[in-house]
Amino acid sequence: MKRTVFFISDGTGITAETLGHSLLAQFDTVDFDQITIPYVKDEEKVRDAVSRINKAAMSDDMPPLVFSTVINDDIRVMLSQSKAFMLDIFSSFLKPLEGALGAESSYSVGKSHSIVDDQSYKVRIDSVHYALDNDDGARTRHYDMADVILIGVSRSGKTPTCLYLALQFGIKAANYPLTEDDLDDLNLPKALREHRSKLFGLSIEPERLAAIRTERKPNSRYASINQCESEVRGAEAIFNRFGIPYVNSTHASIEEISTKVIEAAGIKRRLA
Amino acid sequence: MKRTVFFISDGTGITAETLGHSLLAQFDTVDFDQITIPYVKDEEKVRDAVSRINKAAMSDDMPPLVFSTVINDDIRVMLSQSKAFMLDIFSSFLKPLEGALGAESSYSVGKSHSIVDDQSYKVRIDSVHYALDNDDGARTRHYDMADVILIGVSRSGKTPTCLYLALQFGIKAANYPLTEDDLDDLNLPKALREHRSKLFGLSIEPERLAAIRTERKPNSRYASINQCESEVRGAEAIFNRFGIPYVNSTHASIEEISTKVIEAAGIKRRLA
Numbered sequence: 001m002k003r004t005v006f007f008i009s010d011g012t013g014i015t016a017e018t019l020g021h022s023l024l025a026q027f028d029t030v031d032f033d034q035i036t037i038p039y040v041k042d043e044e045k046v047r048d049a050v051s052r053i054n055k056a057a058m059s060d061d062m063p064p065l066v067f068s069t070v071i072n073d074d075i076r077v078m079l080s081q082s083k084a085f086m087l088d089i090f091s092s093f094l095k096p097l098e099g100a101l102g103a104e105s106s107y108s109v110g111k112s113h114s115i116v117d118d119q120s121y122k123v124r125i126d127s128v129h130y131a132l133d134n135d136d137g138a139r140t141r142h143y144d145m146a147d148v149i150l151i152g153v154s155r156s157g158k159t160p161t162c163l164y165l166a167l168q169f170g171i172k173a174a175n176y177p178l179t180e181d182d183l184d185d186l187n188l189p190k191a192l193r194e195h196r197s198k199l200f201g202l203s204i205e206p207e208r209l210a211a212i213r214t215e216r217k218p219n220s221r222y223a224s225i226n227q228c229e230s231e232v233r234g235a236e237a238i239f240n241r242f243g244i245p246y247v248n249s250t251h252a253s254i255e256e257i258s259t260k261v262i263e264a265a266g267i268k269r270r271l272a
Numbered sequence: 273m274k275r276t277v278f279f280i281s282d283g284t285g286i287t288a289e290t291l292g293h294s295l296l297a298q299f300d301t302v303d304f305d306q307i308t309i310p311y312v313k314d315e316e317k318v319r320d321a322v323s324r325i326n327k328a329a330m331s332d333d334m335p336p337l338v339f340s341t342v343i344n345d346d347i348r349v350m351l352s353q354s355k356a357f358m359l360d361i362f363s364s365f366l367k368p369l370e371g372a373l374g375a376e377s378s379y380s381v382g383k384s385h386s387i388v389d390d391q392s393y394k395v396r397i398d399s400v401h402y403a404l405d406n407d408d409g410a411r412t413r414h415y416d417m418a419d420v421i422l423i424g425v426s427r428s429g430k431t432p433t434c435l436y437l438a439l440q441f442g443i444k445a446a447n448y449p450l451t452e453d454d455l456d457d458l459n460l461p462k463a464l465r466e467h468r469s470k471l472f473g474l475s476i477e478p479e480r481l482a483a484i485r486t487e488r489k490p491n492s493r494y495a496s497i498n499q500c501e502s503e504v505r506g507a508e509a510i511f512n513r514f515g516i517p518y519v520n521s522t523h524a525s526i527e528e529i530s531t532k533v534i535e536a537a538g539i540k541r542r543l544a
Contacts, residue, residue, distance in 0.1 A: 001375075003373065011528070012525075012527045012528055012530075012531040013531060014290065014440070014527050014531070015290050015291055015294040018286065018287050018290040018291070019287055019290070019291050019361070019365075022287040022341065022362075023362065023365055023366065023369060026343075026362075026366060026369075026377035026378050027369070027373055027375050027377055027378075028378065029375055030373055030375055036541070038531050038535055039531075039532075039535065063372070065369070065372060065373075069294065071298075085368075085372040087365055087368065087369070089291070090294075090295065090298075092364055092365075093291075093295055093359055093364075094295065094298060096357075096359065097295060097298075097299070097337070097359070100335070100337060100357040101275065101299055101302055101337075103273075103299050103301055103302055105298035105299055106298050106299075106300065118523070120525075121525060121526070122487075124432065124526060125429075125432055125484075125526075128431065128432045128435060129431075132404075132407075132431070135404075157397075159400065159401075159404070160396065160397055160400045160439065163400060163435050163439060164439055167432065167435060167436055167439060167526065168286070212397075215394075251390070253284075253392075253393060254393070254396060254439065255284045255286050256283070256284055258284075259284040259285060259286070259310050259311075260311075263310055263311065269308070
């Protein structure tokens with residue numbers, strides 16, 4: 001069964017997509033065709049959206065689902081006249097929230113709010129540049145500024161996790177690769193010793209690591225299962241020997257790895 | 273007025289946070305203290321969450337708000353016995369969705385779904401490494417693989433935008449800095465000429481650019497308002513001369529810049 005789904009917003013559409021993806025993941029027997037229409041702020045754009053919804057309704061012979069975070073009343077009324085099954089996310093929660101808070105939302109008073117905030121922009125950008133400058137052990141002299149230092153073997157997921165921590169949470173994350181020398185003598189590299197409390201390990205199943213490395217360097221010693229097994233065993237031995245908390249990144253999404261790091265390391269999110 | 277807000281999930285908590293942040297942004301007269309409790313999957317963790325909620329209720333002398341995406345019924349019942357005002361996100365939408373789809377959700381049949389998917393993990397990681405390898409004009413020979421090539425002056429937001437496009441949408445985005453030479457003769461750098469259709473510009477207000485550059489190199493020519501004005505004017509002249517679409521990144525969040533690039537350049541999201 002195929003159903004068309006629209007994520008419609010007067011902003012980026014990311015809230016509608018995020019909630020929509022989580023909800024649709026609960027229906028694994030249905031095949032969804034997903035379309036995002038952001039910045040639906042004027043009559044022309046809402047007319048265009050309605051016409052795309054109605055076209056999909058015709059070709060699917062079923063009403064499309066619409067996840068909407070549109071705030072403006074006029075636009076919401078126009079959208080509701082399309083041939084869609086509407087899930088109006090904001091209106092479902094804002095009324096109860098107004099009651100609980102005893103305060104009017106700007107939704108009620110008719111103005112929308114941007115999520116832009118110069119301070120949090122700066123925190124995120126600084127964290128992204130911190131992650132880039134302190135990637136892969138490139139520099140170690142700024143580790144006193146790190147919120148966390150991820151360690152693990154090559155391609156265990158350190159770099160994407162550091163970047164996600166920066167972009168999503170404004171966290172300053174450095175990362176340092178454990179090399180064969182470290183793994184052979186089960187020692188903590190010198191640069192890391194004085195930052196023990198900030199260290200966090202990433203581990204991974206050797207088979208998965210070999211598959212990832214094979215994409216990069218097929219038929220190399222680097223990608224061989226023996227090499228991967230020995231490196232992973234060494235890395236976990238170091239984590240255990242020095243009491244460094246770690247998570248296994250195999251079959252985990254970047255969101256899951258990142259939030260597990262935050263939770264296990266007890267790091268504060270810098271963006272609210 | 274201060275209210276405590278909890279985002280509670282049996283997964284990462286990111287869906288609850290994303291929706292919660294959007295909703296709370298509508299109440300600008302209230303000061304929120306925000307706490308995320310992810311991976312609430314067993315009795316011990318839910319008991320701990322309930323006790324933190326009840327403690328906040330006591331000290332605020334008001335019921336905390338709880339945004340929950342917990343799926344498990346037993347955990348939801350335990351949470352609902354806390355002294356909180358509950359916003360149960362999944363249960364609000366899953367029943368209507370089941371009706372609209374004529375299908376049972378795995379919520380109803382009692383199993384939860386992970387968002388992990390090896391294929392989309394690979395797409396994202398590949399895109400992150402593509403962004404890193406093709407950052408700041410470092411290489412230009414892989415531009416045929418790019419979904420988009422961002423161009424603009426130094427510190428106009430190219431790198432964080434490329435990384436966000438990679439992590440959030442699995443889009444391969446390269447970026448290339450416009451240098452003084454390019455800006456002086458208003459020409460498109462040679463490496464970019466054969467990729468005209470993939471180019472997308474980022475502009476920024478000179479005052480904002482000067483402020484950002486001053487953080488990095490105070491009192492430098494690079495950060496001076498004259499230099500910033502002249503570079504931005506040159507960049508926009510190039511965008512206009514060669515018909516390159518562009519957005520202004522001043523006062524825009526990374527999400528906004530990224531989604532505007534996707535929309536204006538007509539790029540397909542690679543993650544559903």
